[in-house]
Amino acid sequence: MSTFQRILYVEDEPDIQTVAKLALEMVGGFTVKICSSGEEALTETADFMPDLILLDVMMPGMDGPTTFNRLREQPIIAEIPIVFMTAKIQPSEIAYYKSLGAVDVIAKPFDPMTLADQIRIIWEKREQNAPIQAV
Amino acid sequence: MISIDRKTLALSAILAFLAWTGNWLNMPLFYGVDFIFGSIAAMLAAALLGPVATTVIAAVGGLYTLVLWNQPYALITFTAEALTVALLYRRGLRNLILADLVFWVFLGLPLILVFYHGIIGMEWQSTLLIALKQPLNGLFNALVAGIILLVVQTVFRSTMQSDRVRPSLFELLFHVLLCSILLAGAIPIIVESNAQRDRHEAFMLERLEQIAQRVAADIASVPGVEIKTWQNHLARAQLSPQTSLALLDHDGRVLIEQGKLAAIDKQTGQIKPLDKGLAIWLPYGKLAAMERWKRGRYLTSIALTGVADVAQVYIEQDAESLVLDFEKGRLPLFLSLALLLLSGIIVSYLLSRWLTHSLRNLEAASFGLADAIGNGLKPNLPASPIMEYDNLSTTLNEMAQRLTDSFNEQSEILAGLERQVQARTADLKQNRDQYQSLVNNIPGIVYRCKLDENWTMLYMSAIVDNISGYPASDFIDNSMRSYASIIHPDDTERVERSVYDAIASGTGWELEYRILHKDGSIRWAYEKGTAIAGIAGNIDFLDGFILDITDRKQAEAALRESEEKQRHITENIREVFWLRNADNDRLIYINPVYEKIWGRSCQSLYDDPSSFAESIFEDDKPVFFQKMNQYRHSGQFDMEYRIATPDGNIRWVHAQSFPVKDGNGQIIRHAGRAVDITESMRAESERKRVTHLLTSVLNAASEMSIIATDVAGIITTFNPGAERMLGFSSAEVIGKKTPALFHKAEEVAARGLELSQEFGRPVEGFRVFIEKPEQEGAETREWTYIRKDGRHIPVSLVVTTMRSDKGDVTGYLGIAQNITERKRAEAALKEQSLHTKAILDTIVDGIITIDRTGKIDSFNPAAERIFGYQAADIVGRNINILMPNPHRDAHDSYLHNYQSTGIAKIIGIGREIEGLRKNGELFPMELAISEVILQGQAMYVGMVRDITERKRVDRMKNEFVATVSHELRTPLTSISGALGLLNGGVLGELPKPVLEIISIAYDNSRRLADLIDDLLDMEKIAGGKIQFNMQKQDLMPLIEQTVDANRTYGIGRRVSLILTGESPKVDIYADAQRLQQVLSNLLSNAVKFSPDGGDVYINVKQINESIRITVADRGPGIPDGFRDRVFQKFAQADASDTRKKGGTGLGLAISRELIERMGGRIGFESIEGEGASFYFEMPIWKV
The missing domain is CATH 3.30.450.20 (PAS domain)
Structure with missing residues (x-):
């Protein structure tokens, strides 16, 4: 099992940025970087090299799914798991995110006290389901 | 119009071809004088085909003369000749030669003079020549045509149909004579003409040779080549400019020449060799033959020997002088030829006439010969100076004489025979009269008729007059009528059958039948007859004997009647x-x-x-x-x-x-x-019984007015019911009054007017009541009775006619019933129906009724507004016109299925459905259908509500809710998150009062989030947006998982969740997530309403084909007044309680929707104060 420490959070709403950052860093002990837009995420991700990306769906300018696809175009970061965190959680919408390649979806509003655990569970599930890497 | 048959057409075509060919085969009679033969065909046409065809044929033939002579006048002349001859022939001048002669004398010669001298400008001499030649040619052709015609007529005599075309002796003689004369006269003339030419040309040759020989001698006398000298010789030898000379070398080339050498030039003419070294050169060009000749040059040459280089002396001379000489000599020849022809014609004519004169006389005399012989007169035939004719006449005379004698003898024999015949006839007549008298005196009728369709009567005795009233002559030959026509129609068939049967079986017939006498009476006839066969065995006649047996028949009838009477009396x-x-x-x-x-x-x-x-x-x-x-x-x-x-x-x-x-x-x-x-006693007792019964009935019918009248309308019966109804006593009215007493006069008058119009005659007074019953037996109508006290009573009155056994009217019976109550009920019903109609008309919902086949029976104004159809337009049409497909096509089968199986798709169930307006617009409507059985027939009432507007508002609301809910979440995420962090102590320990406040804020932010979730769910369900991922599910793990997940919720209030029951191993078909949502909702409600430390029991149980999951609590239970609204949106039993317990009021509404959408049902049981059990049932999955 690889270490799971660095999370990049892409979210346009500053209040939610603050709450989530607090919840992940103080409750979960993660290292968190916030990007306020999809464009910013495209430039920053390669530098930060997160273990996981949390991505909002509804954003001005470049929305979540577009950002998702553009991130996947960069080979260095193409393998980083991405989890959508959104208020748009109808079954059809969730199915859509997963069809893009998202690992999972976290509903807003989230519980700040359990958010970190939730993400960790997702991470572990993913580790279990990931194909065994050739050494 | 000229009608032309095919034969005539063919003949015309052949003759036209021959005409042209005849002209093409022209023959120079003399040099420069061509005989043409086309008019032979034209003459034949004149004799056979008539003027029109002749003209055409002549014109076709004449076309060749255009080629031959280069001018149209010959064509005109010949056509005129043919036309004239044809017309004369048709007018009766049946001799082509004479007809042609007439033409040439009166028309042809003047035409030639005008054409040739006048128009072409020919010299008199040439003109005269032509004027002689053309008639000669024409007459010759006419002669040939005449002979051909005679030959044809003689050879094909059998095919000739009339005398007209049979050749006469005169014509034969005429033609033969003329032919002989012409041949005899013309040949020497023609020979002479040719000899004359030969002489002229021989002279020409002699002169030219003389000159040439002289030149030859001169040249030969000069040795060596002395061109100059030769030239001089030639010049000397040229006696006139018409002569030209030349010396030719061995190759025929001209060495020297004197004068113009026309003939050497082969381009301008051609050389025709003549006799003895003479030749003539004739110029080319369009020239008449004589003219060409005139411009031609005679030429010859002689060989020269002994002179080097010069081989021939060549000499030419103009032909003109020779031609002029020749013409001069030829004119007399033609004149003589013409005279010969003319005299030949005259001589032939006269001679023929003379020769045939005697014969004609004889012929004329012979016309009367037959009559003369027939009359027994002595024949007298003319004598003739010619021996043969005279002998013939004499022989005929003798023969006629003998015939006359013989005829006279025959006449006498005939007269004798006739006298004998008359005598025999007289005898026969006497016999016949006797026979007639005999026949007429026998008492019966004798007849003979033919066995044909009409039985044509050949003979009938005069006595037939007695039995029929018609004379026998009426029947004989069926002149006025056939005998069959007076046989009684009822007997006709029997008579015919008897006769035919008898004929068929070869026997006679004997029968009796009736006869219709002229005076209208019926007579009886007895007939005995038999069929008479002819020689060939066929039936020729029917003979019979008829006897008048009327008297016998009457006597028989009288006897029978008397016997009958006797028997009748006795019996x-x-x-x-x-x-x-x-x-x-x-x-x-x-x-x-x-x-x-x-x-x-x-x-x-x-x-x-x-x-x-x-x-x-x-x-x-x-x-x-x-x-x-x-x-x-x-x-x-x-x-x-x-x-x-x-x-x-x-x-x-x-x-x-x-x-x-x-x-x-x-x-x-x-x-x-x-x-x-006995019988009358029985009848009397029956009468008494009936009378008693009737009286009882009349008296008992106290609610019925029963009134009888006599024929005049006077009342004869007035029962107690009538007394009661009308207030009159029977004593007051019986025998005294008519029903007019208590009828409303205006009503009676009005009805009288109606009936008068209907029957076309005045109907009034008492007859108003009985007119119809008399015709139809009975009539029921409503009337108004007026009581003695003046009150009006509406009644229904039945009037019947009473009749005796014989059918005579004996009186009338009127039974009246008071219908005041009925009227009142009717009025009430009418009012009720008006009331209902008013409601239906003003109601906002469309109400449509249809019959069992789907046809629209009624369509209220609201339905008109909704669908856009007028009731009048749509009533009677199929209801499916108001539906879009697939309902439209399937509707008839829906109805049919429902009627046959009773399984309803819509009937009895309200539902939302799309309707189709007249303008094609689709709209949502709420439809409720109920079935009504009216008089045993099913009909369906549909209530339709246009919910377009409601739907629109709903949609707007749902969209609004969705948007708002969603937008609310974003700030809520921050608030809830921030409060959560504070409340969780992440940001450090807070003072206790602060923590309490933060906790309240945090709980409420959570509630708000739940509310938004529920609102969204509700909106999705209402908008039909919710999707179910239906799959086979293993039930128990699903239940256990949900219960476990909700245990934590109860922990805070020390409420335990306890799973009890049988835990059946079953599968269900559902969306796992939605099912868990429902169970979670029930669990959270149960926990919420449980007292602290209480238990919540979860029970799973199989009931038949379903599985029931029950969640029971020990809370306060559901108040009775709230039971109906438990599953409604935002329903909460107590508003204050809500605040205490939390919750959105949407949970149960959502749960019900979800369960029902998944095919299950949800419910509860509760006793107020003792807790509530909520349960849902899902069908068990079966393979």
Whole structure:
């Protein structure tokens, strides 16, 4: 099992940025970087090299799914798991995110006290389901 | 129009071709004079085809002369010739030569002079030549044509149909003579003409050779080549400019020449060699033959020997002078030829006439010969100076004489024969008269008729007049009528059949039938007849004999009638009578009727008169004997009493008895009679019974007015019901009044007017009531009765006609019923229906009724507004017009299925469905259909509500809710997150009051988030947006998982979740997530309403084909007043409680929707104060 420490959070709403950052860093002990837009995420991700990306769906300018696809175009970061965190959680919408390649979806509003655990569970599930890497 | 048959057309075509060919085969008669033969065909046409065809044929033939002579005048002349001849021939001048002669003398010659001298400008001499040649040619052709015609007519005589085209002797002679004369005269002339030319040319040759030889001699005399000298020789030898000379070398080339050498130039003409070294050069170009000749040059050459280089002396000379000489000589030739022809014609004509004269006379005389012989006169034939004719005449005369004699003899024999025939005829007539008289005097009719369709009568005796009223002549030959026509129509078939049967079987017939006499009476005839076969065995005639047997028949009928009467009388005596002796009571006589009535023998009475008493019915005996005793004093007995017959029946008899006295007044006998009156007694008793019954009925029918009248309308019966209804007593009206007394006069008058119009005659007064019943038996109508006290009563009156057994009207019966109540009910019903209609008309929902086939019966105004159709347009059409597909096409089968299976798709169930307006617009509507059975027929009532607007508002609301809910979440995420962090102590320990406040804020932010979730769910469900991922699920793990997940929720309130029951191992078909949502909701509600430390029991149980999951709590339960609204949106039993318990009020509404959408059902059981059990059931999955 690889270490799971660095999370990049892409979210346009500053209040939610603050709450989530607090919840992940103080409750979960993660290292968190916030990007306020999809464009910013495209430039920053390669530098930060997160273990996981949390991505909002509804954003001005470049929305979540577009950002998702553009991130996947960069080979260095193409393998980083991405989890959508959104208020748009109808079954059809969730199915859509997963069809893009998202690992999972976290509903807003989230519980700040359990958010970190939730993400960790997702991470572990993913580790279990990931194909065994050739050494 | 000229009608042309195919044969004529073919002949015309052939003749036209021959005409042209004849002209093409022109023959130079003399040099420069061409004979043409086209007009032979034209002449034949003139004789055979008529003017039109002739003209065409002549014109076709004449076309060749354009080529031959280069001018159109010959064509015109020939065409005119043919036309003239054809016209003359048609007018009767049936000799082509004479007709042609007429043409040439009167028309042809002037035409030639005008054309050739006048127009072309030819010299007189040439013109005259042509003027002689053309008629010669024409007449010659006419002669040839005449001969051909004669030959044809003679050879094909059998095919000639009339005398007209048969050749006459005269014509034959004429043609033969003319031919002979012409041949005899013309040949020397033609030979002479040719000889003349030969002489001229021989002279020409001689002169040219002389000159040439002289030149040759001159040249030969000069040795060497001396061109100059030769030239001089040649110049000397040229005597005139018309002559030209030349010397030619061995190759025929000209060495020197003198004068113009026309003939050397082969380009301008051609050289024709003639006799003895002479040749003539003729120029090319369009020239007449004579002209060409005139411009031609004669030429010849002689060989020269002994002179080097010069081989020939060549010489030419103009032909003109020769031609002029020749012409000069030829004119007389032609003149003589013309004279010859003319004289030939005249001579031939006269000679032919003379030769045939005698024959014609003979012919003329012979026309009368037959008559003369027939009349027995002596024939007289003309004598002739010619021996043969005279002999012929004499022979004919003798022959005629003999014939006349023989004929006279024959006549006498004939006259004798005729006298014999007359004598025989007279005999026969006498015989026939005798036979006639015989026939007429026999009492029957004798006839003979043909066996044809009309039985044509050949003979019939005059006596037929007696039986038929028509004279025999009417029937003979069926001149006026056939005998069959007076046979009675009912007998016709029988008579015909009998006759034909008899003919077929070879026997005679004998029958009786009726005849219709002229005076209209019917007569009886007896007929006996037989068919008469002819020689060939066929039936030729029918002979018969007819006898008038009317009298016999009448006598027979009278006899039969008399016998019938007798029998009738005998059979109808119903009375018993008897006679008794007064002294010893012995019965003297009793008629046999006694036996019939009493059933006892007469003999028994004769034996023992007192045995009579035995028959009297026991009850009547006392009275009978009493009356008998009285009779002894009074001498009168008259009693009706009963008797008992031996067979046990009781009969009524009416008996009378009276004494018979002698001259002294002494009673000597008793006579009596008795009649069986059983029937009349029975009828009387029946009448009494009926009368009684009727009276009872009349009296009992107290609610019915029963009134009878006589024919005049006077009331004869007025029952108590009538008294009660009208207030009159029967005594007041019976025999005194008519129903007019209590009828409303205006009504009667109005009805009278209607009936008058209907029947076209005035109907008024009492007849108004009876007009219809008399015709139809009965009539029911509503009337108004007026009571004695003036009150009006509406009644329904039935009027019937009463008739006797014979059918005569005896009176009328009117039965009336008070219909005041009915009227009132009707009015109420009408008002009710108006009321209903008003409601239907004003109601906002569309109401449509259809019959069992789907046809629209009614369509209220709201439906009109909704669908856009007018009721009048749509009533009667199929309801499916208001539906879009697939319902439209399937609707008839929906209805049918429902009617046959009772399984409803919509009926009895309200649902939302799309409707189709008239303008094609689709709209949402709420439809509720109910079935109504009216008079045994199913009909369907559909209530339609247009919910377009509601739907729109709903949609707007849902969209609004969705948007708002979603937008609310974003800030809520921050608030809830921030409060959560504070509340969780992540940001450090907070003072206790602060923490409490933060906690409240955090809880409420969570509630708000839940509310938004529920609102969104609700909106999705309402908008039909929710999607179910239906799959087979293993039930128990799903339940256990959900219960476990919710355990934590109860922990705070020390509420335990306890799973009980059988845990059946079943699968269900559902969306796992939605099912868990429902169970979670029920669990959270149960926990919420449980007292602290209470238990919540979860039970899973199989009920039949379903599985039931129950969640039970020990909370306060559901108040009775709230039960109905438990599953409604935002429903909460107590508003204050809500705040305490939390929750959105949407949970149960959502749960019900989800469960029902997944095919299950949800419910609860509760006793207020003792807790509530909510459950849902899902069908068990089956493979």
